[in-house]
Amino acid sequence: xxxxxxxxxxxxxxxxxxxxxxxxxxxxxxxxxxxxxxxxxxxxxxxxxxxxxxxxxxxxxxxxxxxxxxxxxxxxxxxxxxxxxxxxxxxxxxxxxxxxxxxxxxxxxxxxxxxx
Numbered sequence: 317x318x319x320x321x322x323x324x325x326x327x328x329x330x331x332x333x334x335x336x337x338x339x340x341x342x343x344x345x346x347x348x349x350x351x352x353x354x355x356x357x358x359x360x361x362x363x364x365x366x367x368x369x370x371x372x373x374x375x376x377x378x379x380x381x382x383x384x385x386x387x388x389x390x391x392x393x394x395x396x397x398x399x400x401x402x403x404x405x406x407x408x409x410x411x412x413x414x415x416x417x418x419x420x421x422x423x424x425x426x427x428x429x430x431x432x
Contacts, residue, residue: 333400406428
Protein backbone atom coordinates (compact mmCIF):
# COMPACT_ATOMS: atom_id res chain seq x y z
CA UNK A 317 0.00 0.00 0.00
CA UNK A 318 1.41 3.34 -1.06
CA UNK A 319 1.47 5.99 1.63
CA UNK A 320 2.84 9.51 1.47
CA UNK A 321 3.29 11.63 4.58
CA UNK A 322 3.96 15.35 4.32
CA UNK A 323 5.39 17.56 7.03
CA UNK A 324 7.01 20.95 7.43
CA UNK A 325 4.10 23.27 6.83
CA UNK A 326 3.26 26.14 9.13
CA UNK A 327 2.76 29.85 9.52
CA UNK A 328 5.46 32.15 8.21
CA UNK A 329 5.75 35.83 7.41
CA UNK A 330 6.08 37.05 3.86
CA UNK A 331 9.68 36.75 2.71
CA UNK A 332 10.31 33.79 4.97
CA UNK A 333 11.18 30.18 4.18
CA UNK A 334 9.82 26.72 4.84
CA UNK A 335 11.01 23.26 3.88
CA UNK A 336 8.40 20.62 3.18
CA UNK A 337 9.19 16.95 3.44
CA UNK A 338 7.38 13.92 2.09
CA UNK A 339 8.23 10.41 3.20
CA UNK A 340 6.93 7.51 1.15
CA UNK A 341 6.21 3.96 2.18
CA UNK A 342 5.05 0.96 0.23
CA UNK A 343 6.89 2.11 -2.90
CA UNK A 344 10.33 2.06 -4.40
CA UNK A 345 10.62 5.82 -4.63
CA UNK A 346 13.37 5.72 -7.22
CA UNK A 347 10.86 4.35 -9.73
CA UNK A 348 8.35 7.16 -9.29
CA UNK A 349 8.07 10.68 -10.57
CA UNK A 350 7.53 12.80 -7.46
CA UNK A 351 5.85 16.15 -7.20
CA UNK A 352 4.35 18.83 -5.04
CA UNK A 353 0.94 20.30 -5.72
CA UNK A 354 -1.07 22.89 -3.86
CA UNK A 355 -4.67 23.86 -3.46
CA UNK A 356 -5.89 27.16 -2.09
CA UNK A 357 -9.48 27.61 -0.88
CA UNK A 358 -11.87 27.91 -3.80
CA UNK A 359 -9.20 27.04 -6.33
CA UNK A 360 -8.19 23.93 -8.22
CA UNK A 361 -5.19 21.86 -7.25
CA UNK A 362 -2.15 22.96 -9.24
CA UNK A 363 1.33 21.66 -9.87
CA UNK A 364 4.08 23.44 -7.97
CA UNK A 365 7.14 21.37 -8.86
CA UNK A 366 8.05 17.88 -10.01
CA UNK A 367 11.15 15.74 -10.25
CA UNK A 368 11.54 12.76 -12.54
CA UNK A 369 13.17 9.43 -11.91
CA UNK A 370 16.28 10.78 -13.61
CA UNK A 371 16.34 13.92 -11.51
CA UNK A 372 15.02 16.42 -14.03
CA UNK A 373 12.88 19.11 -12.49
CA UNK A 374 10.13 21.40 -13.62
CA UNK A 375 8.45 24.25 -11.84
CA UNK A 376 5.32 26.31 -12.16
CA UNK A 377 6.13 29.80 -13.36
CA UNK A 378 4.86 31.32 -10.13
CA UNK A 379 7.57 29.58 -8.05
CA UNK A 380 10.55 29.63 -10.39
CA UNK A 381 13.60 31.02 -8.67
CA UNK A 382 12.00 30.72 -5.22
CA UNK A 383 11.26 27.02 -4.70
CA UNK A 384 13.52 24.00 -5.13
CA UNK A 385 12.43 20.38 -5.31
CA UNK A 386 14.81 17.56 -4.46
CA UNK A 387 14.67 13.88 -3.69
CA UNK A 388 16.59 11.37 -1.62
CA UNK A 389 15.73 7.89 -2.85
CA UNK A 390 17.63 6.20 -0.03
CA UNK A 391 15.41 8.00 2.47
CA UNK A 392 12.31 7.53 0.32
CA UNK A 393 11.80 11.26 0.55
CA UNK A 394 11.13 14.30 -1.54
CA UNK A 395 11.55 17.87 -0.36
CA UNK A 396 10.37 21.32 -1.31
CA UNK A 397 12.50 24.22 -0.19
CA UNK A 398 10.39 27.36 -0.33
CA UNK A 399 12.06 30.75 -0.09
CA UNK A 400 10.78 34.30 -0.47
CA UNK A 401 7.29 33.15 0.40
CA UNK A 402 4.36 35.34 -0.55
CA UNK A 403 0.84 35.50 0.88
CA UNK A 404 -0.43 34.03 -2.39
CA UNK A 405 1.59 30.88 -1.65
CA UNK A 406 -0.88 30.11 1.14
CA UNK A 407 -2.41 26.71 0.39
CA UNK A 408 -2.59 23.07 1.35
CA UNK A 409 0.47 21.42 -0.16
CA UNK A 410 0.26 17.82 -1.34
CA UNK A 411 2.93 15.30 -2.15
CA UNK A 412 2.35 13.20 -5.27
CA UNK A 413 3.90 10.03 -6.62
CA UNK A 414 3.25 8.86 -10.18
CA UNK A 415 4.33 5.54 -11.64
CA UNK A 416 5.03 4.60 -15.25
CA UNK A 417 1.38 3.63 -15.70
CA UNK A 418 0.39 7.16 -14.64
CA UNK A 419 -1.21 5.94 -11.43
CA UNK A 420 -1.16 8.76 -8.93
CA UNK A 421 -0.85 8.60 -5.19
CA UNK A 422 -1.41 11.49 -2.79
CA UNK A 423 -0.60 12.43 0.75
CA UNK A 424 -2.99 14.15 3.14
CA UNK A 425 -1.39 17.54 2.69
CA UNK A 426 0.39 20.05 4.89
CA UNK A 427 -0.88 23.57 5.39
CA UNK A 428 1.31 26.52 4.48
CA UNK A 429 0.12 29.95 5.57
CA UNK A 430 2.03 33.10 4.67
CA UNK A 431 1.09 36.29 6.47
CA UNK A 432 1.62 39.72 4.97
